[in-house]
Amino acid sequence: MSRAKALQYYIMTRLLLAPLMLWTITTLVFLLLRATPGDPVDAVLGNRAPDSVKEEYRQRLGLSEPLWLQYIRYLGALLRLDLGSSMTSQGQEVWQIIQQHFPATVELAVCGMTVAFVVGITVGTLAATHSGTAWDAGGRLFGIITYSLPLFWVGMIVQLVFSVQLGWFPLGRRFPIGLPAPEDYTGLYTIDSLLSANLSQFFTSLHYLALPSITLGILLSGIFERIVRVNLKQTLKADYVEAARARGIPERRIVLAHALKNAMIPVITVLGLTLAALLGGAVLTEVTFDWPGLGNRLYDAISLRDYDTVQGIMVFFAAIVVLASIAIDIINALIDPRIRY
Template sequence: MSRSRALQYYIAARLLLAPLMLWTITTVVFLLLRATPGDPVDVILGPRAPESAKTVLREQLGLQLPLWQQYFDYMGDLFRLDLGTSLTSRGQTVWTIIQQYFPATVELSLCSMVIALILGIGVGVLSASRPGTALDAGGRLFGIITYAVPLFWLGLLLQLVFSVQLKWFPLGTRFPASLSPPEGLRLGGYIVSTGLYTVDSLLSGNLGAFFTSLHHLALPSLTLGILLSGIFERIVRVNLRQTLRADYVEAARARGIPERRIMFAHALKNALIPVITILGLTLAAMLGGAILTEVTFSWAGLGSRLYEAINLRDYPTVQGIVVFFAAIVVLSSIAIDILNAYVDPRIRY
């Protein structure tokens, strides 16, 4: 079987397995929410509300139905791409909540990923190019510390030092409450807005809002980026060290090619191939880290909204956001596998 045909079969198999993985995640989340203590009716009306009022509200929300019937009703709605309506947001649909809060999570995640790639690849290259030196030991120590340090602890520490003590960065906001967020690009009578404050400020030509957005974004993205950078540092250091011992690198040295050119034009190019693979796995860690980062920094993103919905026992919101995150991870993983297969011709399926 040719490589292209094998790759087509692999892609088809992954696409067929994607709905199964999403169904499994949805089922587990549905059952776990019902198994945890707490009643959404008590959260909405309060524990001292009359039992008759609780019964009426429970019937309106469909919570009096048997568990199996609630499950099949929810799966039927999900099959129609209906994530339901929030129990605690005055009838707001889950899709509306995602549309409102997800841009903040995207902005935080993208900035964090850029920081993680730059820092992780940079430290990995320095560590691998100086084996047995203090730089190598420092790179290893960096990878261990960034893997072991709890995100919420680092976030609180950075806020204490740079926001409370030094007052270099704002505390707990995405944009100053006294200013209006950037609107985006005006096209005739319409406004094209991405929801990303940094992008919208550039589209509207408001450089002041752009730097203000970056100022508020810096500390949360730096926290998440530092902890994610350790993943890339270890991958780059190990693979670059192996690549530098390869035969074609030794042949390049024998031809008198400068070491710097060998490093960046030959060795690093091949050592970065596994980074593409790890990007898909890092995405899941990044979304999980974004939730902790948003809660720690009071960042108005989808992860913070998910945390709030869990505390309020808002079943549809929790289920909808988790399914949305799961779909992103599954589809991104498939896309990364396909990209990696085309980048690295050595892969066989």
């Protein structure tokens, strides 16, 4: 089987398995939600509401039906791409919630991953090309510290120092209260302000985005630093690198044009999956920084036992992760001709 046909067969296999993966995830979410303590009716109406009112509301939501019937109705709605309506937001459609909050998550995730990628690759490359020196020890220490620090603790510390004490950055939100937000083209404030040619709005939105994205990026950069340092060290010992040195090719060109390219293959995999995980619910990050993204909205829905909202957001996140993993595998296969499927 030729490489092209093998790759096509692999892609088709993954695409056919994607619905099975989504079905498994949605089923687990459906069952776990109903297995956890708490009643969404109590979360909406309160504990002091009359039992008759609670029962009427429960029937209206379909929660009084047998579990298997709820599950059948749920799967039928998913097949129609109907994610349902929120139980706690006055019947707001889940798709509307996603449309409203997802751009904030995308903006935070992309900026955070950009910081993580640049910092991680830079530190990892310096550590690998200066093996056995203080650069190498510093890079190793940097990777361990950033990888092990809990984000919620670091988030609270940096907000306390840079927002409360120094007043350099604002707390929470995406834009100042009382000022008009950028015109809604994409939902991404930084992009929308540039499309509107409003530099004041651009720098304001960037100011609000800076602290959470830099904090998130620095903590994630340790992952990339460790992978780059280890793989680049191994690549620099390869035969083709020694042959390039023997031909008199400058060390800088060897590192950037040959060794780093091959060492980047596992980094691309981690980059894609980490970005998918962030887009699929950066709950801890958004809650810590009070960022109005979809992860924060998911946290609120879980707290209120809003079944439809939690299920809809989780299905949306799961689809992103599945599609991102397939895309990363394809990119790796195109970059590295040694990969065979």
